[in-house]
Amino acid sequence: MGWEVIFGFVKRVPKGRVITYGQLARATKLRGGARAAGYAMAACPKGRGIPWHRVVGAGGRILLSEPRASLQRRLLESEGVEFRGSRIEMEGREWFPPKPRKRRPRAQR
DNA sequence: CATCTGACGACCG
DNA sequence: GCGGTCGCCAGAT
Numbered sequence: 001m002g003w004e005v006i007f008g009f010v011k012r013v014p015k016g017r018v019i020t021y022g023q024l025a026r027a028t029k030l031r032g033g034a035r036a037a038g039y040a041m042a043a044c045p046k047g048r049g050i051p052w053h054r055v056v057g058a059g060g061r062i063l064l065s066e067p068r069a070s071l072q073r074r075l076l077e078s079e080g081v082e083f084r085g086s087r088i089e090m091e092g093r094e095w096f097p098p099k100p101r102k103r104r105p106r107a108q109r
Numbered sequence: 110c111a112t113c114t115g116a117c118g119a120c121c122g
Numbered sequence: 123g124c125g126g127t128c129g130c131c132a133g134a135t
Contacts, residue, residue: 002132021117032130034117039131041116055116063116072116 003040006030009097010041013054016079017095018088020058027097034058054095060088 005028013019019027021037030036037055044052053075057063062072073083082089 022119025117030131032132034119035115035130036117036132038116038118039114039133042114043133044116052116057116058118065116068116 003043006037006040007044007048007050010044010050010052010055012097013051013095015051016081016093018054018056018060018076018081018090018093019095020056020060021063022058023094023096024055038063056088060090060093062086062088 006024009024009028010019020034021041022034024030025033025037028037030040032039041052041055044050053072056072062069064072076088077083081093
């Protein structure tokens, strides 16, 4: 196996939320760090329902090259993700996997 | 087996 | 804010 763990993880990112390559790498304890996460996404198999567009660069930057960058932006905006300039408004949009915790102590903001 | 090829990010000047 | 350095993986040819 190679990147399967990454793809499976990306599939869990909810609509309207995003995750960065760096987080992806840390969350899956990927050796090779963020770069490896990037390599993985580059090899992301299409047609498996993987929300690839929810994976963004650190600081909310779109790292793809055209025309994919525009497509990603469009897809994200259609999910309600806001942009400020060329950056994604990351406030509260960054997603992290649910911890094996008991439950949400209270409503989030 | 040798090379090439990509969706990264932290750090520094 | 911009550009360069460095560490880094897996699949294809």
